[in-house]
Amino acid sequence: MGEVPASFESYVVARSASMLRLAWLLTADADEAEDLVQAALGRVFARWGRVSAADDVDAYVRRVLVNAHRSRLRRKRVRQVALVAADAVADTRDGLAAVVDRGGLAAALRSLPLRQRQIVVLRYVEDLSAGETAKLLGCPLGTVKSGAARALAALRDHPALQEAGPGSATVGCPGNGERR
């Protein structure tokens, strides 16, 4: 992600788009996504002095966001929302951000169980290794690998992913926890 900005405000300006994209793919809901990012950034803001000195600030913030997502899901059932059309603009509730997901990836991910969705997002969107994903999600490496394989198999037939080759789902979890 490049050099970490020194001030919190600069960090938010530089990273909020990528955080919103991650949150959008985890939640498939614009309101939830902005809430999630605000909640995560709020926690980071409260500890910015220490966070900004960390070795990998982005990894820390990503962990906070994923943990915040899990916490919110524990507190309440995720409301089932109608997904926006593939070419729709998902305006967030107070107009501070908007997500355009013309390819309908969030809709495709929404068809997956939560854990598989998290695994796919972290592995193939955030480009984490299986080991990093397992560590971040707090689950065994085998869960990540099997979850990724099942998710890719399920996604292969999804209309949004129709350009994908037929055999790709079988190679969903290369390596043994090492970076690809």
Place this chain on the structure above:
Amino acid sequence: MTTVEQRIAELARGIEVHVDAAFAAAVQARQRRRRWRRLTAMTVAAAAAGAAVVAGVLVPGVSNPSQVRIGGFEGAGPSPLAGVHERLVVWPATSCCDAAAGNSIWVLDLATGRRSLRAFPPMNGGDLPYTMIRVGSRLVFTGAAGPSSIPESLTGRPLLLGQATWFLPSSAAPGQVLLVHDPTASWGGSVTPVSVTDGRRGRTIPVPSDAAALEDTTSGLLLYTRSGTLELWRPAAAPLVLARVPDPASALAAVSPHDVAYATGCRSRSATQPGVNGPVGYYACSMLHVTDLAGRSQQFAAPAGTAGWVPVGVLDPPGVSPGGRYLALTAVLPGSSAGASRLYLVPLGRGGGRPVAVPSSARGLYNQTAWSADGSWLFYQGAGGTLRAYRPATGVSVTLPIRATTSPYAELTVPY
């Protein structure tokens, strides 16, 4: 041929995220507010605990974010109404129903001047006759899922009263409101009485197909009809026509358990209003008629120096004070394309008298008002986004310690 993983990454790269420059500031402001509230709550709780030890009683803590800007209002100083044991609920009219701002309302304790920002369930938007009223010990409001009630303490879960479009107050049955089922949004439909405390429903009553319900009174259901009559009606009984009004939907000035007020001699006008896109249409009327449910009528000409009364139509009709002594109504000032207006108090009943201008009430067309539970204080919006209180018995008018910032319009309710 791309793999599924590559396609996922490709689609993810294609996602466009647009972030407003204010986003970072909003995140910081939100966190500062949270931190401030936590700090205040801890301070107040500690103070309350100390007081409880001294006094031997428990004192509920109250947050007081006096200088926090949110939802279009801010605190502005101590309350000049010490001793007035009322609480005023204030929220910006233009964002009451937004998922973000609509969940926060101000509660102003007039006795202490304490202002609290309170979470509130999502509310429904639209042109509704009533947005929030007090019924017994609960507040009834147009919730996002339908009319709902919540304890006046604003604690606990809201109770969904039904899937109706809106609700009407019921003076005929204490502790109830009428759910209005209005599938065509015009005439007919039905009403169902429902308890605001437990949601228990009474028998659904079909409304005549050419009429719409205004209020449930002890004398029957108050209706206005397509043919232009205001009438009292009971099922299977002939209606009692109270008045004939050319355009009751627009010329209605007020409805109460005792009276119905309407205007005649009206001319359609438009004006520009701050914070409103496009011109705002309104009626300027030369005569105000107030008819009680027994059919007795009073007339009030538009005050001298004004261009006419501005009736509110079927929206926001509750301008009559509890007990029915006064009607608060706006009159538009002449020669202004901006619709400058002033609030007047119209004396009702047998006491007679002329309408009296409310001090410092000059502002735009739509002046939300609320009465204290005993009818002794009128709360209204003054110029410059101020909220004010006026005591008709003494003529005292004061500025309340809360004022609008981003929105010039407020919704007001006195829950206690």
